[in-house]
Amino acid sequence: MKKFSVRVYVTLRASVLDTAGTAVESGLHQLGYEGVEGVRIGKYIELNLTAESEEKAQQDLHEMCDKLLSNPVIENYSFELTPGEA
Amino acid sequence: MKKFSVRVYVTLRASVLDTAGTAVESGLHQLGYEGVEGVRIGKYIELNLTAESEEKAQQDLHEMCDKLLSNPVIENYSFELTPGEA
Numbered sequence: 001m002k003k004f005s006v007r008v009y010v011t012l013r014a015s016v017l018d019t020a021g022t023a024v025e026s027g028l029h030q031l032g033y034e035g036v037e038g039v040r041i042g043k044y045i046e047l048n049l050t051a052e053s054e055e056k057a058q059q060d061l062h063e064m065c066d067k068l069l070s071n072p073v074i075e076n077y078s079f080e081l082t083p084g085e086a
Numbered sequence: 087m088k089k090f091s092v093r094v095y096v097t098l099r100a101s102v103l104d105t106a107g108t109a110v111e112s113g114l115h116q117l118g119y120e121g122v123e124g125v126r127i128g129k130y131i132e133l134n135l136t137a138e139s140e141e142k143a144q145q146d147l148h149e150m151c152d153k154l155l156s157n158p159v160i161e162n163y164s165f166e167l168t169p170g171e172a
Contacts, residue, residue: 035136044130050121
C-alpha cells in the first residue's frame with residue numbers, strides 16, 4: 001500500500017453566479033482595494049490517502065469528488081497527489 | 087499598472103478542530119473509502135488584481151488576507167501570484 005498527500009480544489013462553474021465571491025469583492029473595494037475583480041470562492045480540501053497504486057488513488061479520488069466532495073452540477077474539481085504523508 | 091491572477095488558500099490552523107472535515111471523512115468511510123484520513127477543509131479563492139508592481143500586489147494581498155479573506159486567529163493563508171489575467 002502507498003500513501004499519498006492529496007490537495008483537492010473545488011470551484012464553482014463559470015456559468016454559476018458566485019454570490020459569496022461578489023460580496024467579498026464588494027468588501028475588498030470598500031476597504032480600498034479597488035484593483036480587485038473577478039473574486040470566486042471555492043473549497044480547498046487536504047487529505048491523506050492510502051491506496052494500492054497511484055492509478056487506484058486517482059480513480060478513487062475522481063469517485064470521491066463526483067459523489068461527495070463536489071456537486072458536479074454546479075462545480076468543477078481538480079486534485080494533486082504527492083507521494084508520502086503531509 | 088500590472089495585472090496578476092491570484093490564488094489564495096485559507097486553511098484552519100492545525101490546533102483548531104475541523105468539524106466539517108471530520109464529517110466529510112466519516113462520509114467517505116461510509117462510502118467505502120477507508121484509506122482516507124486527516125481530511126481538512128479550507129477555502130480556495132481566485133481573483134484578478136491590478137497593482138503598480140508585484141511587490142505592491144503582494145503587500146496588498148497580505149493585508150486583504152489579514153483583514154477580510156482569513157480569520158488570523160484560527161486560520162493560515164498562502165497565495166500564488168501569476169502575471170496576467172485568468
